[in-house]
Amino acid sequence: MRLATLRTPTGTRAVRVESDTTAVPVPGHADVGSLLREEDWAQIAADAPGAPVEFEPKDLAPVVPAPRKIICVGLNYANHIREMGRTPAEHPTLFIKFADALTGPADDVVVPEWANKALDWEGELAVVIGKRARRVTAAEAGAHIAGYAVMNDYSLRDFQNRTLQWHQGKSLEGSAGFGPWLTTADSWQRGGELATWLNGEKVQSTPTDDLVFTPEDLIAYITQLYPLDPGDVIVTGTPGGVGHARDPRRYLTDGDVVAVEIAGLGRIENRTVFER
Template identity: 70%
Template sequence: MRLATIRSAQGTYAARVESDTTVVKIDGYANVGDLLQTENWREVAESASGEEVSFSETDLEAVVPAPKKIVCVGLNYANHIKEMGRDLPTHPTLFVKYPDALTGPFDDVLVPDYANSELDWEGELAVVIGKRARRVKAADAKDHIAGYAVMNDYTMRDYQYRTLQWHQGKSFEKSAGFGPWLTTTDSFEFGGELATYLEGEKMQTTPTDDLVFGPEALIEYISHIYPLDAGDVIVTGTPGGVGHARNPKRYIGDGETVKIEIEGLGHVANKTVFE
C-alpha cells in the first residue's frame, strides 16, 4: 500500500495511492502524519472507499509534512564512508533536521545567494515510524515501522563544515524533497538500487541493503536515547558519489534538477533555483 499527502484548493488530505496518477481520499485526515496518529491507521487507509481522484506530481506535499522528529544518520553506507576517508563506525552518527527543511517531492528548492556556492546532493532512504517506540529491541523494531519513502537531502557543504556540528548545513528551509509517498513495509523489500541523478547524469548508485546500520538497528539505538513517535522520520544516510568528495569537486548549479530514485519506492525530483 502507498499513502500520500495531496494538495488541493481546500487544503491537504491523506490519500491511498491507486496508481501513479490517481488516489482515494482518506476522509478526516489532513496528511499522512495525521493519519499515523490513529492506532488502526492501516485499517482506516485500506477501507477508504471514495471515488478515485486524479493528481499531478506538483499536487504531492511532503508525505509527512510536520513530523515531531527527523533524525538523520551520517556515514551509514560503506562506500560513502570510504570515499570520505573514514573508518566504519561502531555506533550511528546522528544529527537532526527540522520539519521546516521539508518540501514537496517535486517542488523547486530555492537557495539563498549566501548558501549556493557548495550545494551538494545526497539521496537517502527515509523510515517513517508507525507507532511509538521506546527502548525497543532490534528484533521487535519492524513492528514500529509504517513504511519507507525517498529523501532528497540537499546539503550546504560550506555551512556543514564551519564547525564539527553538521546540522547547520543540513536543515535549510524547504530544501529536502520528501516522498513521493509512503510505501508500507509489506510492499517494499531492501536490496534494490538507490540512485541519484544530476541533470540526468547518474551520480550515486548503491543497493539499499548496503547500510552499516539498518532501520531496525537504528530504531533500537535511537529509541534508547529518546522515544520515537508515530510520524517521526529516520533518514538513513547517503551512499558514495557526492559532489564534495569528487576530484575536482562538483556542486549543484542554478536551474539544475536533482532526482533521487529508490527501486520499489518511486522518485523525487527537485529543481534548484538560486535566489
C-alpha cells in the same frame, strides 16, 4: 499500500495512492502524519471509500509534512565512508533536521545567495514510524515501521564543515524533497537500487541493503535515548557519489535538477533555483 499527502484547493488531504496519478482520499485526515497517529491507521486507509481523484507530481506535499522528529544518519554506507576518508563508526552518527527543511517531491528547492556556494546532493532512504517505540530491540523494531519513502537531501557543505556539528549544513528551509509517497513496510523489501541523477547523469547508485546500520539497528539505538512517535522520520544516510568527495569537487548550480529513485518506492525530482 501507498499513502501520500495531496495538496488541494481547500488544503491538504491524506490519500491512498491507487496509481501514479490517482488516489482515494482518507476521510478525516489532512495528511499522512495525522493518519499515522491512529492506532489502526492501516485499516482506516485500506477501507477509505470513494472514487479516485487525479493528481500530478506538483500536487504532492511532503509525505509527512510536519514530523515531530526527523533524525538523520551520517556515514552509513561503506562506499560513502571511504570516499569521505573516514573509518566505519562503532555507533551511528546522528543529527537533527527540522520539518521546515522538507519540501514536496516535485517542488523547486529555492536557495538564497549566501547558501549556494557548496551545495551538494544526497539521495537517501527515509523510514517512517507507525507505532510508538521506546527502548525497543532491533528484533522488535520492524513492528514500529509504518513504511519507507525517498529523500532528496540537499547539503550545504561549507556550513556543514564550519564546526564539528553538522546540523547547520543540513536543515536549510525547503531543501529536502520527501516522497513521493509512503510505501508500507509490508509492500517493500530492501535490496533494490538507490540512484541519484544530476541533470540526467547518474551520480549515485548503491543497493539499499548496503547500510552499515539498518533501519532496525537505528530504531533500537535511537529509542534507548528518546521515544519515536508515529510520523517521526529517520533519514538513513547517503551512499557514495556525492559532489563534495569528487576531484575536483562538484556542486549544484542554478537550474540543476536532482532526481532520486529507490526501486519499489518511486522517484522524486527537484529543480535547484538560486535566488537573485
